Amino acid sequence: MAEPVVDILMYHSVSDRGGATAIEPATFAAQMDAIAEAGLPVIALDDLLAARDGRGALAPHSLILTFDDGFQDFxxxxxxxxxxxxFRPIVYLPTAHVGRSEDWRGIADPPRPLMGWGTIAALAAEGVAFGSHSVSHADLDALSPEALHAELERSRQRIEDRLGRRVTHFAPPYGIAGPAVRAEIARLYRSSVGTRLGRARPGDDPFDLPRLEMHYFRDIGRWRAHLAGRGAAYLAARRGLRALRGMVARPWQGTVSGSAR
Ligand SMILES: [Zn+2]
Structure with a gap:
């Protein structure tokens, strides 16, 4: 039997604001409707980790819904x-920005507001999971070991204090996490997702889980085809384009290709 596949969907803002980090509400609703119509299970990261550890089984194809940054429009x-x-998603919070607005590299203009702790606590009670997206939305690879540890540890502590539950999942800002950063994340968390485009499997490194950038699936026909198992060629083409752009863009721009994550 083939190893189960888990699509980890990556969202940021659900709004009409435009740009690569926003999906229109009607498109988002259609994407979710398509999942329901396909009858595919939406699971939690803990389910993927349990399957990895042999403590549970997964359907042949399931999905995990992730939202970076904790925008108010979530x-x-x-x-x-x-x-x-x-559907039960996970939202990754940059804790210093909770209740404020985005103010990091590549943000929307005007900046979009983030949820406050009251809203976050209410959502947690309704079944939303929360993970850490660092304290300050920093480029973690650029930090000293001490500053890195503080970004990882304090953000986790803050969310745990506010919600009274353990925080075990992390998403590095901009998807940037080199080997040293990943090792430190692994000391403090149980999983980390990036912006690497691809489908996850239980055997994957839990600290380098790939995701599907849902901006690529705004065409609902394309999304339905993916859910029906007919999206491999499109995904491979997208991955090729991203790799090419990354090689061209990085050396002299010194930034992540695409837009801010
Ligand atoms: Zn982010």
Missing amino acids: ADAAWPVLERHG
């Missing part, structure tokens, strides 16, 4: 749709 636009379907 509560306003995304959660009502998810709740209707009974």
Whole structure:
């Protein structure tokens, strides 16, 4: 039997603001409807890790829903749709920005507001999981070991203090996490997702899990085809384009290709 495949979907903002980090609410709703119609299970990261450890089994194809940054539009636009379907996502919070606005590299203009702790606590009670996205939304590879440790440890502590539950999942800002950073994440968390494009499997390194950038699946026909198991060629083409762009863009720009994550 083939190893089960898990699509870890990556979202940021669900709004009409445009740009690579925003998905229109109607498109998001259609993407979620397509999952429900396909009858595919939405699982939690803990389920993937349990399967990895031999403590549980997975369906041949399941999905995990992730949202980076904790924008206010998650509560306003995304959660009502998810709740209707009974889908349970995870939201990664940069804790210094909670209740404020984005102010990191490549943000929208004007900056988009992030959820406050009251909203986050209410969502947690309704079934939303929360992970850490660092304290300050820093480029972790650029930090000293001490500063890196503080970004990882303090953000986790803050969310745990606020929500009274363990925080075991991490998403590095911009998807940037070299070997040293990944090793430190592994000391403090149980998983880390990046921006590497691909489908996850239980045997994958849990600290370098690939995700699907859902901006690439705004065409609902394309998304339905993927869910039906007919998306391999499109995904391979997208991965090739990204690799090419990365090689061209990085040397002199010194930035991550694409837009801010
Ligand atoms: Zn981010």
